[in-house]
Structure formats: C-alpha cells, structure tokens
Amino acid sequence: MRLWVPHEKRRPQPEPLRTNDVLAFQVGLGLWLAALIIVLGMLATPIAFDPVQTLATIALGLVLGLAGLLVSRRARP
Structure with a gap:
C-alpha cells in the first residue's frame, strides 16, 4: 500500500x-x-x-427530523 500517489497517476x-x-x-x-x-x-x-426521558428522546427526534426535512426541501434543486 502506498501512502502517496503522484497526481498524474x-x-x-x-x-x-x-x-x-x-x-x-x-x-x-x-x-x-x-x-x-x-x-x-x-x-x-x-x-x-422512565416515560419522561423516553418521551423527551422521541420529541427531540421529531424536532430534529422536522428541521432536517425543512432544510432538505429548501436545498433541493
């Protein structure tokens, strides 16, 4: 295995x-x-x-998912 390969190769x-x-x-x-x-x-x-921690995790997942959905729809060409 070579760690450096010349640009032309x-x-x-x-x-x-x-x-x-x-x-x-x-x-x-x-x-x-x-x-x-x-x-x-x-x-x-x-x-x-622990329902509080579980529901908080799900809420965070939903918020981040919605944010990602909005960003991906906006960035779509």
Whole structure:
C-alpha cells in the first residue's frame, strides 16, 4: 500500500450520487411517530420505564427530523 500517489497517476473523483433526502427524513419521522404511539400505549401497562426521558428522546427526534426535512426541501434543486 502506498501512502502517496503522484497526481498524474490518481483516478478522477467519482460524481456524487443523487439521493432522496426528503424520503429518508419522512421515513425517519414515521418511525419516530411509531415509537411515540408505542410508548403512549406502554403508559397504560405496568411496565417499569422512565416515560419522561423516553418521551423527551422521541420529541427531540421529531424536532430534529422536522428541521432536517425543512432544510432538505429548501436545498433541493
């Protein structure tokens, strides 16, 4: 393995792949909403867990997902 390759022997940079970021954020938000429904259903059962921390994590995931969705829609050409 060589650590340094001369410029004339280097391969050209590949073109970046086009991705659908909006779809990825929508799927992520759907999963966070499913987690919210599951946790709200678990509140009625006698299972021992910390609902405040769990709901805070889900809320943060939803907020960051919405922010990412807005940014990715704005940055779309």
